[in-house]
Amino acid sequence: MNNFVIIFFFLFLGLILQHVKQFPTDIYKTINKIVVYVCLPAITLFYIPKVKWSTELLFPMGAGWISFLVAFAFFHFLGRKLGWSNKLIGCLILTAGLSNTSFLGYPIIEALYGKDGLKTAVLVDQAGTFVVVSTLGVFVAAFYSKGSPDAASILKKVFLFPPFLTFVVACLMNVFKYDFDETLQSYLLQLGSFVTPLALSSVGLQLRFDKRSQHWKFLRLGLLFKLILIPFIILVVYVFILKQHSEVIKVTIMEMAMAPMITGAILATTYGLKPRLSSMMIGFGIPISFLTLAVWYFILNFVI
Numbered sequence: 685m686n687n688f689v690i691i692f693f694f695l696f697l698g699l700i701l702q703h704v705k706q707f708p709t710d711i712y713k714t715i716n717k718i719v720v721y722v723c724l725p726a727i728t729l730f731y732i733p734k735v736k737w738s739t740e741l742l743f744p745m746g747a748g749w750i751s752f753l754v755a756f757a758f759f760h761f762l763g764r765k766l767g768w769s770n771k772l773i774g775c776l777i778l779t780a781g782l783s784n785t786s787f788l789g790y791p792i793i794e795a796l797y798g799k800d801g802l803k804t805a806v807l808v809d810q811a812g813t814f815v816v817v818s819t820l821g822v823f824v825a826a827f828y829s830k831g832s833p834d835a836a837s838i839l840k841k842v843f844l845f846p847p848f849l850t851f852v853v854a855c856l857m858n859v860f861k862y863d864f865d866e867t868l869q870s871y872l873l874q875l876g877s878f879v880t881p882l883a884l885s886s887v888g889l890q891l892r893f894d895k896r897s898q899h900w901k902f903l904r905l906g907l908l909f910k911l912i913l914i915p916f917i918i919l920v921v922y923v924f925i926l927k928q929h930s931e932v933i934k935v936t937i938m939e940m941a942m943a944p945m946i947t948g949a950i951l952a953t954t955y956g957l958k959p960r961l962s963s964m965m966i967g968f969g970i971p972i973s974f975l976t977l978a979v980w981y982f983i984l985n986f987v988i
Contacts, residue, residue, distance in 0.1 A: 691791050694881045695970075698888015712889040716946075719883050724786060725850035726875035728810055731803045732854030733863045743922055744804050744936040748783065748812030750921070751914050751940055752820055755781025758909065774828025775958035776902065779965040780910040782817055782945035785809035787887055788970065789942050791880035796981060797935055804935040810851040813939075817947050818845060829955040890946065891967045899961040906944075906965055911976040915941035923987060934984045941980045943973035 701707045735741070755777050763773035783789065786809045793805040843849070857863065864872070918940045922928045949962040 690880055691795065691884060694884035695888045698885040699891060700888075701885075702889055702891075709889055712886040715882050715886040715889075719787065719879060719886065721846050723876055723879045723882065724810075724847045726872045727790070727802075727806060727879065728847065728850045728854050729857075729864070730869060730872040730876055731806050732810075732851065733857040735803060735807070735858060737858070740928070740930065740932055741807060743926075743928060744808040744932060744939070745811040747808060747918055747922075747936045747940050748785070748816045750918065751783065752777075752781040752816045754914065754917060755909065756820075756824065770828045771957045772902065772961070774824055774955070775952045775961050775965075776906050776909075777824050777828070778817075778821060778948040778952040778957065779944040779962055779969075780906040780914075782821065782948035783813055783910075783914075783940050783942040784945045784970075785813045785939045785942060786879075787883040787946060788973070789939050791884065792942070792977065793935055793938060794880075796938070797931060801931065801935045804932050805939055808936055808939040810847060813945065814845075814847060814851075817945065817951065818848065821948060821951055825951050825955040825957065829957060887946065887970060891970065899958070899964055902961055903964050903968060906961075907969055907972060910944055910965075910969065911941060911973055915980055919984075919987070929988050934988050937984060938977065938980060941973070941977055943969040 698712075702709050759773050759776045759780070762768075763776075785805065789805050789809060790802060794802045797804075863869070915937050918937050922933050922937070944965045946966055949966045952962040953959040
């Protein structure tokens with residue numbers, strides 16, 4: 685319960701600070717850098733070396749890839765059939781196909797499933813969603829903005845991104861059964877503990893509600909796909925088809941039920957793919973997801 689109080693406290697703190705004139709609201713850019721370049725790598729280096737690898741871990745690692753490919757197929761063919769613009773199709777793929785598995789996912793999963801659940805969340809995010817947005821996400825953004833995807837620049841973005849580099853290092857540490865001494869581990873854990881207050885404050889600072897937008901029907905479709913259809917598909921595939929029943933699967937499905945990924949929305953905006961709709965997917969998706977996540981939590985406890 686305390687974790688949920690913290691989640692809402694820092695989320696609303698960010699919302700309130702938006703309206704304080706003396707407060708630099710664009711400070712979220714600096715906060716995001718601290719989270720991405722310091723806190724997330726610290727969590728990765730703390731947890732990944734301790735993971736006991738098994739075939740079961742392929743499920744959390746693959747969920748983000750499945751979700752994005754399904755989103756690509758769904759919005760590409762629907763958009764072509766209905767005559768949507770490339771920018772609209774690209775926007776919906778990037779915002780509805782990627783989950784906020786770190787900024788929102790980490791604190792929520794830790795609140796619901798504890799430290800063990802957080803280990804799975806790190807795998808879903810680092811080996812799944814993050815790599816997807818850095819590769820397929822960049823390709824989709826470039827393709828639908830009528831640019832030409834540059835393979836070299838894509839690879840550079842992936843391999844030079846600190847969280848990905850630390851994920852590779854952490855995996856090597858796991859393979860060679862090496863871990864840091866207890867003192868350094870405690871520092872990593874302390875750095876990682878700042879993810880919740882910093883990330884959620886950042887989210888609060890970025891939330892925007894544009895009531896006059898003309899994108900309402902696309903917003904409804906995008907959020908229906910992201911918050912309901914995607915976790916349902918993963919549930920059917922993992923639980924009913926592949927017969928997987930474990931807490932790892934619960935965490936994986938909950939991660940796929942998170943609100944749209946902020947990085948995906950930023951990528952869409954950067955490439956000019958319906959920036960207002962991208963912001964709306966984040967601004968409305970995050971608060972609505974708190975309700976849908978509660979529903980999914982009870983469904984998963986009943987089914988699995």
